[in-house]
Amino acid sequence: MEPVRLLEALAVAEKLKDATRHCYTSGGRRESVAEHSWRITLMAYFVSDEFPEADIEKLMKMCLIHDLGEAFTGDIPTFEKTESDEEKEAQRLKEWVRQLPKPFAEEMQALYQEMEERQTLEARIYKALDNLEALIQHNESDISTWIPLEYDLQMTYGNDKVQFSEYLTKLRNEVRNDSRKKIAECRAKSERGES
Template sequence: MVLSENMDAVCCLLDFLRRTEALKSTLRSAWTQSGRQESTAEHSWRLCLFAMLVSREYPELDALKILHLCIVHDMGETIHGDIPAPEQTGSKDEQERNDMVDLLRPLPEDMQKEIMDLWEEYESAKTPEARLVKALDKLETILQHAQGANPPDFDYAFNLNYGTQYTEVDSLVKELRAAVDLEMESCILFRRTHL
Protein backbone atom coordinates (compact mmCIF):
# COMPACT_ATOMS: atom_id res chain seq x y z
CA MET A 1 0.00 0.00 0.00
CA VAL A 2 1.26 3.45 -0.90
CA LEU A 3 0.36 5.79 1.96
CA SER A 4 0.69 8.99 -0.04
CA GLU A 5 -2.07 7.79 -2.37
CA ASN A 6 -4.51 6.70 0.33
CA MET A 7 -5.87 9.25 2.82
CA ASP A 8 -7.57 6.51 4.89
CA ALA A 9 -4.21 4.77 5.34
CA VAL A 10 -2.62 8.05 6.43
CA CYS A 11 -5.36 8.58 9.02
CA CYS A 12 -4.92 5.01 10.28
CA LEU A 13 -1.16 5.46 10.60
CA LEU A 14 -1.63 8.69 12.57
CA ASP A 15 -4.25 7.03 14.78
CA PHE A 16 -1.79 4.24 15.56
CA LEU A 17 0.95 6.75 16.38
CA ARG A 18 -1.43 8.63 18.69
CA ARG A 19 -2.18 5.38 20.51
CA THR A 20 1.48 4.45 20.92
CA GLU A 21 2.21 7.85 22.46
CA ALA A 22 1.07 6.30 25.75
CA LEU A 23 4.38 4.40 25.84
CA LYS A 24 6.04 7.73 26.71
CA SER A 25 4.05 7.74 29.97
CA THR A 26 4.26 4.02 30.72
CA LEU A 27 6.58 3.81 33.72
CA ARG A 28 9.09 1.05 34.45
CA SER A 29 10.78 -0.05 37.65
CA ALA A 30 13.99 1.72 36.60
CA TRP A 31 14.89 5.22 37.72
CA THR A 32 16.85 7.86 35.84
CA GLN A 33 19.92 9.62 37.22
CA SER A 34 17.70 12.60 37.99
CA GLY A 35 15.56 10.45 40.30
CA ARG A 36 12.38 10.03 38.26
CA GLN A 37 10.96 6.78 36.92
CA GLU A 38 11.98 5.83 33.43
CA SER A 39 9.33 5.36 30.75
CA THR A 40 9.15 2.34 28.48
CA ALA A 41 9.71 4.65 25.50
CA GLU A 42 12.96 5.91 27.05
CA HIS A 43 14.12 2.34 27.65
CA SER A 44 13.24 1.40 24.07
CA TRP A 45 15.14 4.42 22.72
CA ARG A 46 18.32 3.53 24.58
CA LEU A 47 17.95 -0.12 23.60
CA CYS A 48 17.84 1.03 19.95
CA LEU A 49 20.98 3.09 20.50
CA PHE A 50 22.70 0.15 22.22
CA ALA A 51 21.74 -2.16 19.33
CA MET A 52 22.93 0.36 16.74
CA LEU A 53 26.34 0.55 18.43
CA VAL A 54 26.69 -3.21 18.90
CA SER A 55 25.22 -4.43 15.60
CA ARG A 56 28.36 -3.50 13.67
CA GLU A 57 30.02 -6.40 15.52
CA TYR A 58 27.50 -8.74 13.89
CA PRO A 59 27.83 -8.18 10.12
CA GLU A 60 26.11 -11.51 9.47
CA LEU A 61 22.91 -10.27 11.12
CA ASP A 62 20.26 -7.95 9.71
CA ALA A 63 20.90 -4.62 11.48
CA LEU A 64 17.61 -3.07 10.33
CA LYS A 65 15.68 -6.05 11.69
CA ILE A 66 17.54 -5.69 14.99
CA LEU A 67 16.37 -2.06 15.26
CA HIS A 68 12.82 -3.01 14.31
CA LEU A 69 12.81 -5.68 17.03
CA CYS A 70 14.04 -3.11 19.56
CA ILE A 71 11.29 -0.69 18.60
CA VAL A 72 8.44 -3.19 18.94
CA HIS A 73 9.70 -5.39 21.79
CA ASP A 74 7.79 -3.58 24.59
CA MET A 75 5.07 -1.97 22.48
CA GLY A 76 2.41 -4.18 24.07
CA GLU A 77 3.04 -2.41 27.38
CA THR A 78 1.25 0.63 25.96
CA ILE A 79 -2.10 -0.67 27.20
CA HIS A 80 -1.52 -2.51 30.50
CA GLY A 81 1.90 -1.17 31.42
CA ASP A 82 5.10 -2.84 32.50
CA ILE A 83 5.22 -5.57 35.11
CA PRO A 84 8.60 -5.42 36.87
CA ALA A 85 10.53 -8.70 36.60
CA PRO A 86 10.53 -9.36 40.39
CA GLU A 87 6.72 -9.13 40.38
CA GLN A 88 6.11 -11.43 37.40
CA THR A 89 4.49 -14.67 38.51
CA GLY A 90 4.19 -16.29 35.10
CA SER A 91 4.20 -15.51 31.43
CA LYS A 92 2.88 -12.11 30.47
CA ASP A 93 2.91 -13.11 26.79
CA GLU A 94 -0.82 -13.68 26.36
CA GLN A 95 -1.84 -10.31 27.83
CA GLU A 96 0.81 -8.49 25.79
CA ARG A 97 -0.18 -10.40 22.64
CA ASN A 98 -3.82 -9.35 23.14
CA ASP A 99 -2.68 -5.78 23.79
CA MET A 100 -0.58 -5.83 20.62
CA VAL A 101 -3.55 -7.02 18.56
CA ASP A 102 -5.66 -4.21 20.00
CA LEU A 103 -2.95 -1.60 19.57
CA LEU A 104 -2.28 -2.55 15.95
CA ARG A 105 -5.97 -2.52 14.98
CA PRO A 106 -5.92 0.91 13.23
CA LEU A 107 -3.15 -0.17 10.83
CA PRO A 108 -3.68 -1.85 7.47
CA GLU A 109 -3.49 -5.65 7.71
CA ASP A 110 -0.07 -5.91 6.08
CA MET A 111 1.42 -3.50 8.64
CA GLN A 112 -0.36 -5.27 11.50
CA LYS A 113 1.15 -8.57 10.36
CA GLU A 114 4.63 -7.11 9.91
CA ILE A 115 4.73 -5.61 13.40
CA MET A 116 3.09 -8.61 15.05
CA ASP A 117 5.55 -10.96 13.34
CA LEU A 118 8.44 -8.88 14.71
CA TRP A 119 6.95 -8.90 18.21
CA GLU A 120 6.44 -12.67 18.09
CA GLU A 121 9.98 -13.16 16.77
CA TYR A 122 11.31 -11.19 19.75
CA GLU A 123 9.14 -13.12 22.20
CA SER A 124 10.19 -16.53 20.87
CA ALA A 125 13.87 -15.55 20.49
CA LYS A 126 14.34 -18.13 17.77
CA THR A 127 16.41 -16.00 15.41
CA PRO A 128 19.92 -14.69 16.04
CA GLU A 129 18.62 -11.11 15.78
CA ALA A 130 15.91 -11.72 18.39
CA ARG A 131 18.35 -13.46 20.74
CA LEU A 132 20.72 -10.50 20.49
CA VAL A 133 17.93 -8.00 21.17
CA LYS A 134 16.71 -10.06 24.16
CA ALA A 135 20.23 -10.00 25.58
CA LEU A 136 20.68 -6.27 24.98
CA ASP A 137 17.25 -5.59 26.50
CA LYS A 138 18.31 -7.27 29.73
CA LEU A 139 21.69 -5.52 29.72
CA GLU A 140 20.16 -2.09 29.13
CA THR A 141 17.79 -2.66 32.04
CA ILE A 142 20.61 -3.66 34.38
CA LEU A 143 22.71 -0.71 33.24
CA GLN A 144 19.82 1.65 34.01
CA HIS A 145 19.34 0.07 37.43
CA ALA A 146 23.04 0.63 38.16
CA GLN A 147 22.96 4.19 36.83
CA GLY A 148 19.66 5.41 38.25
CA ALA A 149 18.93 7.31 41.46
CA ASN A 150 16.92 4.42 42.89
CA PRO A 151 14.69 4.47 45.98
CA PRO A 152 16.22 3.27 49.29
CA ASP A 153 14.52 -0.14 49.13
CA PHE A 154 15.72 -0.91 45.59
CA ASP A 155 16.83 -4.56 45.20
CA TYR A 156 20.19 -4.31 43.43
CA ALA A 157 21.03 -7.99 44.07
CA PHE A 158 18.09 -9.15 41.92
CA ASN A 159 19.91 -7.80 38.88
CA LEU A 160 22.87 -10.16 39.26
CA ASN A 161 20.68 -13.07 38.13
CA TYR A 162 18.26 -11.12 35.94
CA GLY A 163 18.11 -12.38 32.37
CA THR A 164 21.16 -14.63 32.63
CA GLN A 165 19.53 -17.20 30.35
CA TYR A 166 19.51 -14.58 27.57
CA THR A 167 22.98 -13.12 28.05
CA GLU A 168 24.93 -16.29 27.23
CA VAL A 169 24.66 -15.52 23.50
CA ASP A 170 28.33 -15.08 22.63
CA SER A 171 31.63 -13.71 23.92
CA LEU A 172 30.77 -10.03 23.31
CA VAL A 173 27.45 -10.25 25.16
CA LYS A 174 29.14 -12.19 27.97
CA GLU A 175 31.77 -9.43 28.21
CA LEU A 176 29.06 -6.76 28.33
CA ARG A 177 27.24 -8.78 31.00
CA ALA A 178 30.39 -9.05 33.10
CA ALA A 179 30.86 -5.28 32.90
CA VAL A 180 27.29 -4.41 33.94
CA ASP A 181 27.39 -7.06 36.69
CA LEU A 182 30.57 -5.45 38.03
CA GLU A 183 28.79 -2.10 38.05
CA MET A 184 25.84 -3.68 39.88
CA GLU A 185 28.17 -5.26 42.46
CA SER A 186 29.66 -1.80 43.05
CA CYS A 187 26.15 -0.46 43.69
CA ILE A 188 25.51 -3.26 46.19
CA LEU A 189 28.81 -2.62 47.97
CA PHE A 190 28.16 1.12 48.07
CA ARG A 191 24.68 0.53 49.53
CA ARG A 192 26.08 -1.79 52.23
CA THR A 193 28.79 0.64 53.30
CA HIS A 194 26.56 3.72 53.30
CA LEU A 195 23.47 2.50 55.12
Protein backbone atom coordinates (compact mmCIF):
# COMPACT_ATOMS: atom_id res chain seq x y z
CA MET A 1 0.00 0.00 0.00
CA GLU A 2 1.31 3.43 -0.92
CA PRO A 3 2.41 5.42 2.15
CA VAL A 4 -0.26 8.12 1.67
CA ARG A 5 -3.05 5.52 1.38
CA LEU A 6 -1.66 3.65 4.39
CA LEU A 7 -1.76 6.82 6.49
CA GLU A 8 -5.34 7.47 5.38
CA ALA A 9 -6.42 3.95 6.34
CA LEU A 10 -4.64 4.17 9.68
CA ALA A 11 -6.35 7.49 10.43
CA VAL A 12 -9.72 5.78 10.11
CA ALA A 13 -8.61 2.85 12.26
CA GLU A 14 -7.24 5.26 14.88
CA LYS A 15 -10.77 6.42 15.61
CA LEU A 16 -11.35 3.04 17.28
CA LYS A 17 -8.92 4.05 20.03
CA ASP A 18 -11.39 6.77 21.08
CA ALA A 19 -14.59 4.86 20.30
CA THR A 20 -15.63 3.60 23.70
CA ARG A 21 -17.65 0.50 24.34
CA HIS A 22 -20.34 -0.10 26.92
CA CYS A 23 -17.94 -2.10 29.09
CA TYR A 24 -15.31 -0.95 31.55
CA THR A 25 -11.77 -2.18 32.11
CA SER A 26 -10.59 -3.69 35.37
CA GLY A 27 -8.98 -0.30 36.07
CA GLY A 28 -12.36 1.45 35.92
CA ARG A 29 -12.27 3.28 32.59
CA ARG A 30 -14.36 2.68 29.49
CA GLU A 31 -12.89 0.10 27.14
CA SER A 32 -12.17 1.18 23.57
CA VAL A 33 -13.22 -0.70 20.45
CA ALA A 34 -9.52 -0.96 19.53
CA GLU A 35 -8.76 -2.72 22.81
CA HIS A 36 -11.60 -5.19 22.25
CA SER A 37 -10.39 -5.93 18.72
CA TRP A 38 -6.82 -6.38 19.91
CA ARG A 39 -7.84 -8.82 22.61
CA ILE A 40 -10.02 -11.04 20.45
CA THR A 41 -7.08 -11.21 18.03
CA LEU A 42 -4.88 -12.30 20.94
CA MET A 43 -7.54 -14.84 21.91
CA ALA A 44 -7.46 -16.21 18.34
CA TYR A 45 -3.71 -16.71 18.66
CA PHE A 46 -4.03 -18.39 22.05
CA VAL A 47 -6.76 -20.82 20.91
CA SER A 48 -5.07 -21.65 17.61
CA ASP A 49 -3.77 -24.95 19.01
CA GLU A 50 -7.38 -26.04 19.57
CA PHE A 51 -8.22 -25.52 15.89
CA PRO A 52 -5.32 -26.94 13.86
CA GLU A 53 -7.55 -27.20 10.78
CA ALA A 54 -8.37 -23.46 10.84
CA ASP A 55 -6.58 -20.80 8.82
CA ILE A 56 -5.35 -18.79 11.79
CA GLU A 57 -4.03 -15.92 9.68
CA LYS A 58 -7.50 -15.48 8.17
CA LEU A 59 -9.09 -15.74 11.63
CA MET A 60 -6.76 -13.09 13.05
CA LYS A 61 -7.54 -10.78 10.12
CA MET A 62 -11.26 -11.21 10.83
CA CYS A 63 -10.69 -10.31 14.47
CA LEU A 64 -8.62 -7.25 13.57
CA ILE A 65 -11.13 -5.80 11.11
CA HIS A 66 -14.45 -6.93 12.59
CA ASP A 67 -15.36 -3.61 14.23
CA LEU A 68 -13.82 -1.15 11.75
CA GLY A 69 -17.33 0.04 10.88
CA GLU A 70 -17.54 1.51 14.37
CA ALA A 71 -14.93 4.07 13.32
CA PHE A 72 -17.82 5.69 11.44
CA THR A 73 -20.75 5.07 13.79
CA GLY A 74 -19.27 4.48 17.23
CA ASP A 75 -20.12 1.43 19.30
CA ILE A 76 -23.74 0.60 19.99
CA PRO A 77 -24.23 -2.20 22.53
CA THR A 78 -25.73 -5.33 21.01
CA PHE A 79 -28.82 -5.03 23.21
CA GLU A 80 -29.50 -1.51 21.84
CA LYS A 81 -28.39 -1.90 18.22
CA THR A 82 -31.23 -1.81 15.71
CA GLU A 83 -31.38 -3.20 12.20
CA SER A 84 -31.16 0.38 10.95
CA ASP A 85 -27.97 0.91 12.98
CA GLU A 86 -26.46 -2.26 11.50
CA GLU A 87 -27.37 -1.22 7.95
CA LYS A 88 -25.89 2.26 8.41
CA GLU A 89 -22.64 0.84 9.81
CA ALA A 90 -22.39 -1.77 7.04
CA GLN A 91 -23.02 0.81 4.32
CA ARG A 92 -20.41 3.27 5.62
CA LEU A 93 -17.89 0.46 6.00
CA LYS A 94 -18.55 -0.87 2.47
CA GLU A 95 -18.03 2.61 1.01
CA TRP A 96 -14.72 2.96 2.84
CA VAL A 97 -13.47 -0.54 1.99
CA ARG A 98 -14.25 0.01 -1.72
CA GLN A 99 -11.86 2.97 -1.68
CA LEU A 100 -8.95 0.91 -0.39
CA PRO A 101 -6.35 -0.20 -2.92
CA LYS A 102 -6.23 -3.73 -4.27
CA PRO A 103 -5.71 -6.36 -2.97
CA PHE A 104 -6.93 -5.06 0.41
CA ALA A 105 -10.37 -3.94 -0.76
CA GLU A 106 -11.08 -7.30 -2.36
CA GLU A 107 -9.77 -9.31 0.57
CA MET A 108 -11.66 -7.27 3.15
CA GLN A 109 -14.92 -7.47 1.18
CA ALA A 110 -14.54 -11.25 1.01
CA LEU A 111 -13.71 -11.48 4.72
CA TYR A 112 -16.72 -9.35 5.72
CA GLN A 113 -19.00 -11.50 3.56
CA GLU A 114 -17.60 -14.67 5.11
CA MET A 115 -17.96 -13.22 8.61
CA GLU A 116 -21.57 -12.26 7.97
CA GLU A 117 -22.51 -15.66 6.59
CA ARG A 118 -20.71 -17.53 9.39
CA GLN A 119 -20.46 -20.75 7.40
CA THR A 120 -16.70 -21.30 7.65
CA LEU A 121 -14.83 -22.50 10.69
CA GLU A 122 -12.85 -19.27 10.89
CA ALA A 123 -15.99 -17.11 10.80
CA ARG A 124 -17.65 -19.18 13.51
CA ILE A 125 -14.55 -19.00 15.73
CA TYR A 126 -14.27 -15.24 15.22
CA LYS A 127 -17.90 -14.65 16.21
CA ALA A 128 -17.62 -16.87 19.28
CA LEU A 129 -14.47 -15.04 20.40
CA ASP A 130 -16.14 -11.67 19.80
CA ASN A 131 -18.98 -12.62 22.16
CA LEU A 132 -16.72 -14.32 24.70
CA GLU A 133 -14.32 -11.39 24.95
CA ALA A 134 -17.18 -9.06 25.86
CA LEU A 135 -18.30 -11.45 28.60
CA ILE A 136 -14.76 -11.84 29.94
CA GLN A 137 -14.34 -8.06 30.02
CA HIS A 138 -17.56 -7.69 32.01
CA ASN A 139 -16.27 -10.23 34.50
CA GLU A 140 -13.07 -8.20 34.82
CA SER A 141 -14.89 -4.91 35.33
CA ASP A 142 -16.38 -3.78 38.61
CA ILE A 143 -19.87 -5.23 38.94
CA SER A 144 -21.16 -1.75 39.84
CA THR A 145 -20.75 -0.90 36.13
CA TRP A 146 -23.17 -3.63 35.06
CA ILE A 147 -26.71 -2.70 34.15
CA PRO A 148 -29.51 -5.04 35.37
CA LEU A 149 -29.91 -6.76 32.01
CA GLU A 150 -26.26 -7.83 32.05
CA TYR A 151 -26.77 -10.24 34.92
CA ASP A 152 -28.85 -12.39 32.54
CA LEU A 153 -26.65 -11.68 29.51
CA GLN A 154 -23.61 -13.00 31.37
CA MET A 155 -25.43 -16.34 31.58
CA THR A 156 -26.85 -16.52 28.04
CA TYR A 157 -24.98 -14.23 25.62
CA GLY A 158 -22.97 -16.14 23.04
CA ASN A 159 -24.25 -19.58 24.04
CA ASP A 160 -25.44 -20.19 20.48
CA LYS A 161 -22.12 -19.02 19.01
CA VAL A 162 -20.00 -21.63 20.81
CA GLN A 163 -22.14 -24.73 20.25
CA PHE A 164 -20.13 -25.89 17.23
CA SER A 165 -17.00 -26.40 19.35
CA GLU A 166 -16.47 -28.51 22.45
CA TYR A 167 -13.51 -26.33 23.41
CA LEU A 168 -15.38 -23.02 23.05
CA THR A 169 -18.35 -24.49 24.92
CA LYS A 170 -16.00 -25.33 27.82
CA LEU A 171 -14.57 -21.82 27.67
CA ARG A 172 -18.09 -20.35 27.71
CA ASN A 173 -18.89 -22.46 30.79
CA GLU A 174 -15.77 -21.18 32.58
CA VAL A 175 -16.74 -17.59 31.77
CA ARG A 176 -20.26 -18.26 33.06
CA ASN A 177 -18.81 -19.75 36.26
CA ASP A 178 -16.71 -16.60 36.74
CA SER A 179 -19.86 -14.52 36.30
CA ARG A 180 -21.72 -16.60 38.89
CA LYS A 181 -18.86 -16.15 41.37
CA LYS A 182 -18.79 -12.40 40.77
CA ILE A 183 -22.56 -12.11 41.26
CA ALA A 184 -22.46 -14.27 44.40
CA GLU A 185 -19.64 -12.19 45.89
CA CYS A 186 -21.59 -9.01 45.18
CA ARG A 187 -24.72 -10.41 46.85
CA ALA A 188 -22.73 -11.60 49.86
CA LYS A 189 -21.21 -8.15 50.30
CA SER A 190 -24.64 -6.57 49.98
CA GLU A 191 -26.06 -8.90 52.62
CA ARG A 192 -23.20 -7.98 54.94
CA GLY A 193 -23.91 -4.30 54.32
CA GLU A 194 -20.63 -3.72 52.50
CA SER A 195 -20.45 -1.60 49.39
